[in-house]
Amino acid sequence: MDNNHAPVTKQDLIEAIKEIKDYVDERSGEIKAYVDERSHEIKTYVDERSRQLELRIKDYLDERTQALETDLKAYIDEQSRDMETKLLTAFHGWARPMELRMRPLTTYEERLALLEERVSRIERGDHK
Helix, strand or coil, X not given: CCCXXXXXXXXXXXXXXXXXXXXXXXXXXXXXXXXXXXHHHHHHHHHHHHHHHHHHHHHHHHHHHHHHHHHHHXXXXXXXXXXXXXXXXXXXXXXXXXHHHHCCCCCHHHHHHHHXXXXXXXXXXXXX
């Protein structure tokens, strides 16, 4: 095939095809190695980013969980104090008249003071 004007023979075509096939095979190996290397780099990068994201999510969830626990404990404490106050107030409201009734020497002044206190609570709307 040194002569550009000579007719192409079947052997020339076979040799050209073999050269092209060898070139493609050689380049295919290089391309495969390049793709494998890039695939490994991409996988490593994605794995590292996934680990970083996982850690960030875990840290965020830990912080939020801790904050929610703190808020919930504070809410429960506040509700418990309110409940205790309501119970003690109700018990005191019940016990005071009972105490006066149980005393053998209740004076009319004490009974009158108790009635005035009851009327005052009713007037204020605090008649529980």
